[in-house]
Amino acid sequence: MSGALSRVTANASAPALLALAVVIVALVAIEPALISASTGFNILTQAAVPVIIASGFAVAMLSGQLDLSVGATAVLAGVVAMRLQEQSIGLSLVAGLLVGCAVGAVNGLLVTRLGVPSLLATLGTLIAARGVAFFYSGGRPVQGQMPDVAASLNSSFLGVLSIRICLAIAVVVIVDATIRRTVWGRRVMATGGNPKAAQAVGVSVNRITMQALVLSGSLAAAGGTLQAYLLNSATPAGGEATLIVVIAGVVVGGVALTGGRGSVAGAALGVLLIATVTVGMNFIGVDSAYQRILVGGLLLLVVLTSAPQIARALRRRQGGDRIRTGTLDGSSQIG
Template sequence: MSDSSYEEGRPSERAAPQPKEPAITEERSSGAARPNAGPIAREKSGPVGNFLHATEIDQRLLGMVGALVLIWLGFHFYGEFANGFGAFLTSRNLWNLTVQTASIGVMATGMVLVIVTRHIDLSVGSMLGLCAMVMGLMQARWLPELVGLGWGGTWIVAIMAGLLAGALVGALHGFLIAYGQIPSFIVTLGGLLVWRGVAYLMARGETISPLDPTFNLLGGGPYGSIGSFWSWALGIVACLAIGWALYNGRNQRKRFGFPTRPVWAEIFVGALGCLLVIGFVMIVNAYGWPRGIVRQYAASEGIEVPEGGIFISHGFAIPVLILIAVGLFMTFLTTRTRFGRYVFAIGGNPEAAELAGINVRFMTVKIFALMGTLAGIAAVISSARLNSATNSLGTLDELYVIASAVIGGTSLAGGIGTIYGAIIGALLMQSLQTGMVLIGFDSAVQQIVVGGVLVLAVFLDTIYRRRAK
């Protein structure tokens, strides 16, 4: 090495690096320090980016809601153009749409956990049919032979038996996957065929009907709804809960030194949530009972019907309330419990999760048992709505459940997924199906559209993950 090159390379002759300003700025609203890159990035992102950053609205959620609104408007105005009237954006159709979404939405919340942990469950439709058959036979044959027809607890025992059957079948799948080292695709594909066959053999292909009258209320309908008063009461409670959640969340952020949203963003999010709740209540209350049922109800209660008739609101249907309850429970389970943290840890890296002390195998059994239990709840809704249990109940539901979870943002690569996204995905899928039925599309066209939407959702998820890297 020459002297000149040596002189240039000596540490004493190198240019000393200029001291940088600390990339930390004081967050006055929370008392915490955070990197100074945040405000700079927001300035460059424009007003829309600043708004989304301040309100912390999920962009994927915003995209799903936008797609849902476009689907609703498209079907409604297409009906007006083709038939002279739009039948989609009516209180009757929207009320029925929420009821039809309930069973798929319940199962989609469980499918999120299955897919997050890098598995798949193709047997949910068959499990639904099996659980429905167990509950139907329990009400129509088995229990009446033991305790007689007049016992009032038949429907309760039937529901417990159906949920237990779903949990056991799901646990069996999880055991074969976790301890038998059989791919979930193969196990659940076999389950799709096996449990459909078992349901057929249990009743020899017969339709089990009628079911317990109290049980049928869980399927919705005029009597399976809570009415206008209780719907408004529930809406007010929901608005108060939204306000409390925002207030408590802000206090928790301050307590632990995390950045908080601006006050105007908190007010906007709370007002938006309450407006959506109030709008939902207004829609379900705008749909009244059919006239024939009103006359039957008035005759049974000794009420005189005036010339103009009586308007009785449906309000929230019980299946919708079940879906809301399941969604809240599953959201709490995935975001506020150790079980939920373990699920996403396994999905992010199963090997690292096992090295960290998580019993991945037993967790897999519990996840699939939970999936089976949710299939049992969906079976309650579906069979009660039909007032019967049939061998074909739940056919192809696995397609809609998986599509709902994927459209809702659950990544097939694992580790990413939300409960509310899956419910919105279920609503979107059911909106497509209902809209195509109203328009008059053939069933073949409906299957083409559903399959295409599923492939498109996976494609968009792939692009999103590439950009996120």
């Protein structure tokens, strides 16, 4: 068990974990009643959908691509699923997921065929998906037709479990195992770690990149569709908030922004920690504005502390490895 835990946290951003731990301890000190089964249930409930989206996002990031379109894709899938729900559940679910495949495929084509940096390609599809979602919904929340389905999806069993929590756990376990234990997963890590070397040993880097981006889009859409069914409605706004939680969670959880290092389980842990803080703050009645400040600050903290020179200094203090002496980016040495 401790071995598994240390594996998950091996790459995690230590300063960010520390900051989150301090906040959590402070929250518990202010309100000891926070420690309860219902809080645990709330945390898992709040984290479930972002964790599903983050799993796909983490795979894309491990393969070396940043998928900024996940939030907008989730929102678009939700809107599509709700609008088609009156026709049939099957159509609504399939269409919701297809939205994700489509956005992921466009991202993949832009990146692999046209050589567009993923940052740029997914920024474009983010804006486009957001536009389509607003257009398709008329800018208003789309109400679902099946409140009874939403109610049964939301009902809890065994105290701390619900369907969404089980789905999230299943997604994390499967995707994490796929990355760690299958050849495909190794290829994803190799592609993200050193694309040239991966290509040289026979990995089709373009195909892996494409697949990772399609997976990222699909899981984002799955998360968005699930969210819409849970709420029995979908709003075209809010994709930005999802994106932020996912990015912050994944980088806190130790997936390297440059790819090739980290784990899906670590990413899930990062999202869970952020959900913990959010739930704690809500419980105490802290304004949501401060939650934004915290998440934004965390993001900047991780970027700052993962800077080559700072990360090296931190590692040195821990007596860790000092193998990486330079970076590929010339800008960081001279300036």
